[in-house]
Every structure is written in structure tokens, then in C-alpha cells.
Amino acid sequence: MKKLIPVMFLMAIIGSIGALDTESYAFLDHLLSLNSPKAPEIYEDGVLFTAPSSHRRVGIAFSHEGFSRVHWFQKLMVTEEPGETPAPGKKDPPLSYRDSGISFYVFTIPEELTELEYRLVIDGLWTFDPLNPQTRTDPVSGQIRSVIAFPKIARPFSTTDNPPGCLNFNFTAPPGETVTVAGNFNSWDPFMYELPEKAPGVYSLILPLPPGIYQYVFFHRGQRILDPHNTRRVYTREGHVASEAVVR
Known part of the structure; x- marks a missing residue:
């Protein structure tokens, strides 16, 4: 076939x-x-x-x-x-x-x-x-x-709902897996920041950052994944699509 x-x-x-x-x-x-x-x-x-x-x-x-x-x-x-x-x-x-x-x-x-x-x-x-x-x-x-x-869906906070001076990253996946986040705040290193599993299948990380505009993606099972809870997206200098959020 x-x-x-x-x-x-x-x-x-x-x-x-x-x-x-x-x-x-x-x-x-x-x-x-x-x-x-x-x-x-x-x-x-x-x-x-x-x-x-x-x-x-x-x-x-x-x-x-x-x-x-x-x-x-x-x-x-x-x-x-x-x-x-x-x-x-x-x-x-x-x-x-x-x-x-x-x-x-x-x-x-x-x-x-x-x-x-x-x-x-x-x-x-x-x-x-x-x-x-x-x-x-x-x-x-x-x-x-x-x-x-529609079934009732527990929706995590969007990364755009940030505490002052922070980015609030949230991701849902099967329990017991590894989810990381990378962006222009860490030279796109996919291994530096892992999201702890705060509840079964719910991964989150609050990352303090200086005020500015940041691009980021999640990494899960070897894939680059845009933030499904953030509709703001841009192209990076390397030509990839990334999610974007602002720290105030």
C-alpha cells in the first residue's frame, strides 16, 4: 500500500x-x-x-x-x-x-x-x-x-494570565510524562525548564522574567508544541512558529 x-x-x-x-x-x-x-x-x-x-x-x-x-x-x-x-x-x-x-x-x-x-x-x-x-x-x-x-473541561490558565514579573506556563498531557518549555529567554534550550506535574496530567511552571516580550514552545514526546491556550503566535528569527506572551 x-x-x-x-x-x-x-x-x-x-x-x-x-x-x-x-x-x-x-x-x-x-x-x-x-x-x-x-x-x-x-x-x-x-x-x-x-x-x-x-x-x-x-x-x-x-x-x-x-x-x-x-x-x-x-x-x-x-x-x-x-x-x-x-x-x-x-x-x-x-x-x-x-x-x-x-x-x-x-x-x-x-x-x-x-x-x-x-x-x-x-x-x-x-x-x-x-x-x-x-x-x-x-x-x-x-x-x-x-x-x-460538551463535557466539562478543566481548562488551565493561559500563559497570558501571568502574575506580575512572571510567565505562567500550563500544559495538559497523560500523567507521568515529561514536558519542558523553551524560548528566547533561555536560547531555546529544550532541557533547561521542566514543568512539574501539579495534578495528574496537569503540568505547570511559573518562571520569573524581566519585563519584555517572549516567544516560547513546549516540548513533549520530542515534538515542538505551541501553547493551545494562547492564540498569540509569531514567527521566530529562525522561521519557526512560536507562541508569544508579555511580561509586565
Whole structure:
């Protein structure tokens, strides 16, 4: 079986989602592991919606926005590696692109929402989500709306909620693991500052720093991970994406 690898759709994913860390390999691997459209799935602090890419266009609108805005799904495109290794001295054949059969949209869950009520626009027609069995009929309009109830999530403080003169780093991961943080405050050393596990799966570190603007990333299982609780992001001098916070 040919191995599938991600292509330029990654930049489109990053641009469409807020707090959910779409640059993590875990998220991208999960997205690429889908074999077909499925029911909406809560992933970290977001909801992953999928639909067949055979539709010309699929959009989604939410009741908390008054159904006034339609967010459009994106087609998940993948490339296939060539079936044969080129002979020595020969150039690699050009990559071939194909439709994975899936269109998707990712919604970041606001902290104030306990459920999500929405409708789809499929090829220009408003409808409920055929992949979500949970629905509700509006008593006034008679519209059938799809519903997702959110479990209560303990959200750690954002790094932007800092005590004066400090950065307050918070990260969630399985219990008993190692999480570190690095940034322009320690020459991006990934081993200097480890976040202690203050509760099962909750890692945090308060780091005193002089006033200024700081860029940082977490390191977990060998991956660079942006702060999922901080939407402020920048490119570093080395060309990497990093989270950014201010010490006052």
C-alpha cells in the first residue's frame, strides 16, 4: 500500500483554526488517519467535522452566531509517494495529488459554551448534519438542528494570565510524562525548564522574567508544541512558529 503524506493543505488548516494546536504531529496524524467522513468528534479543545468531498461545497453555521455566518469546509488533499525508488542519479518523479474523499472543518470550543447547535449547507441546501444522530427541532421555525453537548473541561490558565514579573506556563498531557518549555529567554534550550506535574496530567511552571516580550514552545514526546491556550503566535528569527506572551 502506498504511504500517504500531507501536502499544502496544512497551511490552510492552520489558518482556519484558533486555539487548537494544528501544528502538532498528533493532530495531523489523527486527521490523516481518517478513512472516511464520520460523526463530529471532540478533539482536545475543538470539534472536528467531516463530510464527503463528493459534495460541491459544504458549510456550517452556528446558533450562537445567529446562523449569520457560514464557515466552509476544506477538502483534505493528500499526495502519494511513488511506487518505485528511482535509480541512482535519476530525479524523483513529480508528486501526484489526490482527493482523500473527506472535507473537514475544525471549530475551537469557546469556554462559555456548554453545547453547540448548528446546521449544514450542502450544495446550497440547508440541512441537519446527516452524520450526527443528535438533533433538536426549533419550536418556532420547525427547523431540525444538529446538537453537540460538551463535557466539562478543566481548562488551565493561559500563559497570558501571568502574575506580575512572571510567565505562567500550563500544559495538559497523560500523567507521568515529561514536558519542558523553551524560548528566547533561555536560547531555546529544550532541557533547561521542566514543568512539574501539579495534578495528574496537569503540568505547570511559573518562571520569573524581566519585563519584555517572549516567544516560547513546549516540548513533549520530542515534538515542538505551541501553547493551545494562547492564540498569540509569531514567527521566530529562525522561521519557526512560536507562541508569544508579555511580561509586565
